[in-house]
Amino acid sequence: MTNEALKIKMEGLLPGAAFEEGTAWLTLQTVPEEFKAFATQLRSDPDLLFDYLFCLTAVDWKTHFTVVYHFSSTVYRHTLVVKVKLDKNDPAIDTVSELWRTAEFHEREAYDLMGISFTGHPDMRRLFMTADHVGYPLRKDYEDPVNMIKL
Amino acid sequence: MISLESLNRALQHWLQSTLGDPWAYLVMCVLVGLAAITLFAVLGLALVYMERKVAALMQIRMGPNRVGPKGIFQTSADTLKLVMKEGLTPDGADKFLFNFAPFLVMIAAMLVLAPIAFARNFQIWDLNIGVLYVAAVSSIAVIGILMAGWSSNNKYSLLGAMRSAAQIVSYELSAGLAILSIVVLAGSLRISDIIASQADGWWIIKGHVPALIAFVIFLIAVTAETNRAPFDLAEAESELTAGFHTEYSGMKFALFFLAEYINIFIGCAIGATLFFGGWMPFHIGHWEAFNRVMDYIPSSLWFLGKTLFLIFLIMWFRWTFPRLRVDQLLNLEWKYLLPISMINLLFITLMAILGWHL
Amino acid sequence: MLEEIGTNDQGDMIINIGPQHPSTHGVLHLVITLNGETVKKVEPHLGYIHRSIEKMCESLNYRQFIYVTSRMDYLSSHINNHACALCVEQGLQLEIPSRAQVIRVLLDELTRIASHQLWWGALAMDLGAFTPFFYAFREREMINEIMEETCGARLTMNYIVPGGLMMDVHPDFQRKVKAFLVQFRSKIHEYDELVTGNVIFQSRTKGVGILSKEDAISYGCTGPTGRGSGVSCDIRKLYPYEIYQQLQFDEVLEQGGDSFARYKVRIGEMIQSMNIIEQLIDNIPEGDFQAKTKAVLKLPKGDFYSRVETARGELGVYIISEGGTTPYRIKFRSPGFSNLSALDHMSRGGKIGDLMATMGTLDLVIPDIDR
Amino acid sequence: MFLTDYIKTVYGTLGSLLKGMRLTGYYFTHKKEIITQQYPEVRPVLAERFKGEVVMPHNENNEHRCTGCTACELACPNGTIKIVTKTEVNAEGKKKKAIDTFVYRLELCTMCNLCVQACPSDAIIMANNFEHSVYDRRQFTKVLNLPGSKIMEGVE
Known part of the structure; x- marks a missing residue:
């Protein structure tokens, strides 16, 4: 599916979505409440079949967080980027680990480094840091005077 | 001509004439013990050096070449290092068993030395069930390995020990059957008789294809019984770090290491005795002239040469093959080696009855 | 993890494999639950070599951050650098001289061969055969020497800069690469004799660590791991970058999904990489090796994503720029991370030895996973 | 048939193992293939671009x-x-x-x-x-x- 066709399809699926302009891949923004149902559709809709989640990451925008999902389909070879805006103080979103198994690790990574909690994740623990670590290293306001060397 | 046999006889004679019967006997015992220990030490060093050189050459490397000419003192230097290391005993270990296990393995290896004929009439104890004795005593070593694995209080060690037990117990069978096939041909369990029966040609040649099959099975079984690659599951370093001797260090580790090489030597010596005639020179039927020429080479050299050749084969295996998995190891024994060696034994018995062998 | 040592309530043994273990190749820590010899569960504990490269890159400018990525997947460091440079060039909309493109691809493929050679030796070592390691390193050394001559380093090359290459190739480059091809083609039969054809090796890898096609996609397995399960996921074919579009090569696919299939994919890839090199080595175009760039690079505001095929699979570089000289956020989608997540699924029900074979054929590089 | 398969397996196994042994045996007997460099005595030849x-x-x-x-x-x-x-x-x-x-x-x-x-x-x-x-x-x-x-x- 081309980006245009994908965009029309997406407008049908998610009427409130905002699209970003000037990106190579169709990029849309949504809210966490609508995301889970939307993701399920992406995975199962026979015209879409986004079966390959190749990147999942989170960005700290100081005022809020976004979780960025890069979906691709191994059948149709189209790509979609979904950005979900999360609250600064309580960043939480539904897990997609049962739809894409790879999300299990990627979500743990995002939890560990960004502090985003994925509700419904089977094993929400820190992945890289020790269990008693305080703070989330990839956040912009993270300070660690011992391990971070400022040049 | 100076040979081990004449030296031995001269020494015995001199002792008897100077000390009298019981004392001479006692001194002889002490001397034999000392000789055995010296042999162990020298063999251990030499075989480790040989292993390292063989491995290096197969791996397009040079191997040890810094300590002494061509690195021949490398293993001595390593031993020195091991002696000086602290022998740690883990906190949760069963102290007595943990410290006793390496000695048990070593004692078992030493006991098997008794019936081996190193040269013509040069044997510690030529007992009438020599081969049976070897098969029986060599399995004591597995108790030591089990002890080491259990008492270390380490799960890697335990897994290694369990693997080792399963492996040695099952490979005992095909090794026994392979030995038995030669016993059937020779008609005796006494080692000197078996060697004497090969005066007109070794069993590997006289016994045709069945003897060859028995030899291959014996070699595989010996490799497995000595825990060598490709059957080194008990210490499989990529799976169990070091298996049953994970927790050992210093001299106790060295004893395990030494025992492994002594076991290889003994296994190969038995193989050489059964299939290649031990110290018996290469004789062909009734070619008297040829046989006489062969007799000029000392019998001890014949024995050593054959044993080293077999050891080399086992080393060659180690540096070529990947390791088997534990279930494949048992499959190999129970589905392939055991049935083949049983049928093979049947053939050999038939051959012995009908007198088809040369 | 002291509380996890011991046995669980079902009486299963729990063993820590790693972080110091001969076959975890680095500092991977696996907590495995064993029932006898049978693996019931594998749980990776990561982070022993986590340096937070993503955070480091946020304070480095677009020229500087490339060198850090060499330290991610150190066996295909050149390809990592390539991915980063591609992402920056995408943002700057730079046109790369064709000479630079060809040389980049050539070195990519050499790196891929070197990485697969090391993997081959290490896999054999995991399975208990020591000798192949040395044979693999003999040919790998030739690649390393080529790299040393051209890039000045053997492992962490840092040869790529945004806009092209840091310097031109060494005059001896073509001759040496050709010599390597001749040597490697004459020695590749040893790989078959010593390992591929060996019965013990085959029985250790066939039917071991099976990953179905659906699972491979779901777990995001790429590279030889994905292709061993029949997933067509070669970025060089699907989303060609640089000059891969014009090259003749096959995507090596195996349907087995077991360790042996993954093994065969990698062996096939080495041959395909040699084909690519052979097509290019005599056709390096003349010209500049570097495009003209500004002294200070500034990416426009926006998101940039580049994907390349490293020796382990798909490497994604995701740069979010706020228009400054440093990335606002950078994310490396590393292939090993996704491949590792499938390890638990693949090794359940196998023996400990199978776990080693599976881990070996996943070709894990721990800094790539931990980043 | 079972028996022929069995014999074939045994034969094939031995064949593949011997192939590997022939290769290692070749290197064992050919000393000129040794690639070890005796480092402190023989200095490595470094490329001029080598970054030290x-x-x-x-x-x-x-x-x-x-x-x-x-x-x-x-x-x-x-x-x-x-x-x-x-x-x-x-x-x-x-x-x-x-x-x-x-x-x-x-x-x-x-x-x-x-x-x-x-x-x-x-x-x-x-x-x-x-x-x-x-x-x-x-x-x-x-x-x-x-x-x-x-x-x-x-x-x-």
Whole structure:
């Protein structure tokens, strides 16, 4: 599916979505409440079949967080980027680990480094840091005077 | 001509004439013990050096070449290092068993030395069930390995020990059957008789294809019984770090290491005795002239040469093959080696009855 | 993890494999639950070599951050650098001289061969055969020497800069690469004799660590791991970058999904990489090796994503720029991370030895996973 | 048939194993294939581009080419280089900036070559020396300009 066709399809699926302009891949923004149902559709809709989640990451925008999902389909070879805006103080979103198994690790990574909690994740623990670590290293306001060397 | 046999006889004679019967006997015992220990030490060093050189050459490397000419003192230097290391005993270990296990393995290896004929009439104890004795005593070593694995209080060690037990117990069978096939041909369990029966040609040649099959099975079984690659599951370093001797260090580790090489030597010596005639020179039927020429080479050299050749084969295996998995190891024994060696034994018995062998 | 040592309530043994273990190749820590010899569960504990490269890159400018990525997947460091440079060039909309493109691809493929050679030796070592390691390193050394001559380093090359290459190739480059091809083609039969054809090796890898096609996609397995399960996921074919579009090569696919299939994919890839090199080595175009760039690079505001095929699979570089000289956020989608997540699924029900074979054929590089 | 399959398996197994043994046996008997380099006795031949450490070449008059522009310091990702400048009065009485010390911390250096690339006057180059081990880590902090050295004539 081309980006245009994908965009029309997406407008049908998610009427409130905002699209970003000037990106190579169709990029849309949504809210966490609508995301889970939307993701399920992406995975199962026979015209879409986004079966390959190749990147999942989170960005700290100081005022809020976004979780960025890069979906691709191994059948149709189209790509979609979904950005979900999360609250600064309580960043939480539904897990997609049962739809894409790879999300299990990627979500743990995002939890560990960004502090985003994925509700419904089977094993929400820190992945890289020790269990008693305080703070989330990839956040912009993270300070660690011992391990971070400022040049 | 100076040979081990004449030296031995001269020494015995001199002792008897100077000390009298019981004392001479006692001194002889002490001397034999000392000789055995010296042999162990020298063999251990030499075989480790040989292993390292063989491995290096197969791996397009040079191997040890810094300590002494061509690195021949490398293993001595390593031993020195091991002696000086602290022998740690883990906190949760069963102290007595943990410290006793390496000695048990070593004692078992030493006991098997008794019936081996190193040269013509040069044997510690030529007992009438020599081969049976070897098969029986060599399995004591597995108790030591089990002890080491259990008492270390380490799960890697335990897994290694369990693997080792399963492996040695099952490979005992095909090794026994392979030995038995030669016993059937020779008609005796006494080692000197078996060697004497090969005066007109070794069993590997006289016994045709069945003897060859028995030899291959014996070699595989010996490799497995000595825990060598490709059957080194008990210490499989990529799976169990070091298996049953994970927790050992210093001299106790060295004893395990030494025992492994002594076991290889003994296994190969038995193989050489059964299939290649031990110290018996290469004789062909009734070619008297040829046989006489062969007799000029000392019998001890014949024995050593054959044993080293077999050891080399086992080393060659180690540096070529990947390791088997534990279930494949048992499959190999129970589905392939055991049935083949049983049928093979049947053939050999038939051959012995009908007198088809040369 | 002291509380996890011991046995669980079902009486299963729990063993820590790693972080110091001969076959975890680095500092991977696996907590495995064993029932006898049978693996019931594998749980990776990561982070022993986590340096937070993503955070480091946020304070480095677009020229500087490339060198850090060499330290991610150190066996295909050149390809990592390539991915980063591609992402920056995408943002700057730079046109790369064709000479630079060809040389980049050539070195990519050499790196891929070197990485697969090391993997081959290490896999054999995991399975208990020591000798192949040395044979693999003999040919790998030739690649390393080529790299040393051209890039000045053997492992962490840092040869790529945004806009092209840091310097031109060494005059001896073509001759040496050709010599390597001749040597490697004459020695590749040893790989078959010593390992591929060996019965013990085959029985250790066939039917071991099976990953179905659906699972491979779901777990995001790429590279030889994905292709061993029949997933067509070669970025060089699907989303060609640089000059891969014009090259003749096959995507090596195996349907087995077991360790042996993954093994065969990698062996096939080495041959395909040699084909690519052979097509290019005599056709390096003349010209500049570097495009003209500004002294200070500034990416426009926006998101940039580049994907390349490293020796382990798909490497994604995701740069979010706020228009400054440093990335606002950078994310490396590393292939090993996704491949590792499938390890638990693949090794359940196998023996400990199978776990080693599976881990070996996943070709894990721990800094790539931990980043 | 079962029996023929069985025999075939045994035969094939032995064949494949012997193939491997032939290869290792070949290398065992061919000493010329050995690739070991006897390192301390036989020095490795390093490529001229090999990045071992950053050095500042001086000519026979103890002159270097560094103007103290700090381009390398800015280019370095790790803060390896620290340049301390001083003001010098030259023969014509003009004040001029020059380097006092060029501090190079080898333990931080990743040999990325960015400083050499950044240098406008080719004052620093990568040297081939790779044997960096010392007993005291303070020795890793090096001053690259020799004592009493001056900037070369004509380098701006």
